Amino acid sequence: MTRSSKNKIPLSFGSDIFINCPFDARYRRLFNAIVYTVHDMRFRSRCALEARNAGQIRLHKILDIIAECKYGIHDLSRTELDSASGLPRFNMPLELGLDLGCKRYGQPYQQEKVLLILDIEQHRYQKFISDIAGQDIASHSGRVRDVIDVVREWLRPELDPRVVIIPSGDEIWRRYQRFLRALPDICAARHWNRARLGFLDYSAAAAAWITANPL
Amino acid sequence: MSKRTTLHVVPQSEGWAVRKEGSSRAVSTHHTQREAIDAAREVARSKHGELIIHGRDGRIAERDSYNSDPLPPKSARKVLFHKSLDENTRRAVQEAVDMVVRKSERGTSQHVVPHGKGWAVRSEGNAKSSSVHNTQSDAIAAAKELLRKRDGQLLIHGRHGQIRKISTNGPKSQLGKY
Numbered sequence: 001m002t003r004s005s006k007n008k009i010p011l012s013f014g015s016d017i018f019i020n021c022p023f024d025a026r027y028r029r030l031f032n033a034i035v036y037t038v039h040d041m042r043f044r045s046r047c048a049l050e051a052r053n054a055g056q057i058r059l060h061k062i063l064d065i066i067a068e069c070k071y072g073i074h075d076l077s078r079t080e081l082d083s084a085s086g087l088p089r090f091n092m093p094l095e096l097g098l099d100l101g102c103k104r105y106g107q108p109y110q111q112e113k114v115l116l117i118l119d120i121e122q123h124r125y126q127k128f129i130s131d132i133a134g135q136d137i138a139s140h141s142g143r144v145r146d147v148i149d150v151v152r153e154w155l156r157p158e159l160d161p162r163v164v165i166i167p168s169g170d171e172i173w174r175r176y177q178r179f180l181r182a183l184p185d186i187c188a189a190r191h192w193n194r195a196r197l198g199f200l201d202y203s204a205a206a207a208a209w210i211t212a213n214p215l
Numbered sequence: 216m217s218k219r220t221t222l223h224v225v226p227q228s229e230g231w232a233v234r235k236e237g238s239s240r241a242v243s244t245h246h247t248q249r250e251a252i253d254a255a256r257e258v259a260r261s262k263h264g265e266l267i268i269h270g271r272d273g274r275i276a277e278r279d280s281y282n283s284d285p286l287p288p289k290s291a292r293k294v295l296f297h298k299s300l301d302e303n304t305r306r307a308v309q310e311a312v313d314m315v316v317r318k319s320e321r322g323t324s325q326h327v328v329p330h331g332k333g334w335a336v337r338s339e340g341n342a343k344s345s346s347v348h349n350t351q352s353d354a355i356a357a358a359k360e361l362l363r364k365r366d367g368q369l370l371i372h373g374r375h376g377q378i379r380k381i382s383t384n385g386p387k388s389q390l391g392k393y
Contacts, residue, residue: 008243008250009242009258011254011257012257012295012298013257014258014261015261015295039295042292042294042295043295050297070261107243108240108241109258163263182312182315182316185319189311189314189315190308190311201308203296203297204300204305205308205312207294207296208308208313209312209316212309212312212313
């Protein structure tokens, strides 16, 4: 990679948000709500799930996504031991560390990165990853309604209310409920399996629904 | 109010650089002026700042403003799709969603109608009953359950087929399901 291409700011840098969170069924409702909120605030969601079948080493793909996103949402709420292996999962703290490293050591424009760290309780992180103190840390209590508010409030200062319409947390919540009601029909129309809906299809459905239901 | 960001696209010994006003350090460097302009424009847009493009001789060749003064009319920002979606896929998804939204706006009314010795629930425009019940109250409950998932009206008919009562049932929260 040449110096000039490394320095080049990706065109979508200022609108892309890397979402680093558990991808299991238990977390799905929170993940889906975060993706929807990101799109309803008119940003674009990115995550490691888009790396599947890409024929690329997963970590390299994640590093590329991190480099291309000005924003990062890192959920550290899954700290308990995995029931099958009896071991903790380190993917989320690892990817947070990569994003913090990119912000610190990356190109000048990457040093403008804005990161949000989520946990289930406000100060719990101090017991297992105290070095992140001083970062933007918020709790969602495991509730969809709360995670929508947290993500919306975090993105709010990035938008100019004199120029753009910024939906309130309540509005995003109501719109999200309407979107969820439409989702089974959207899946049926696209011949998607609702129970196994992938990230790219879900985010496309959210973006299309938001387009069809402007603020 | 924070100071407005002004970005300059300037020539350098090899290629072009994007510089923030007041800073000697280049934000980024590029082979071509076009690449530098694109990069600077993206930042200027996101910061509602100003873009100043210099020519090879260093003189200002073009100027673009992305600030909000004077205030433009408020509008929602453009909805962003994932970059990996090609135009055809994006259009196909949009068409499917538009169809679903149009259908949902029309709503689907549910009729509770007499059926033999019992009662049936029938969707508007559908000759076939979606369910049959022994009592009218069971049929009403079933119709309400259908309307919980979709906007529409509940029309309760009397024994002789006349509409006895109309109510509009909005769907309720399905938070627990997702």
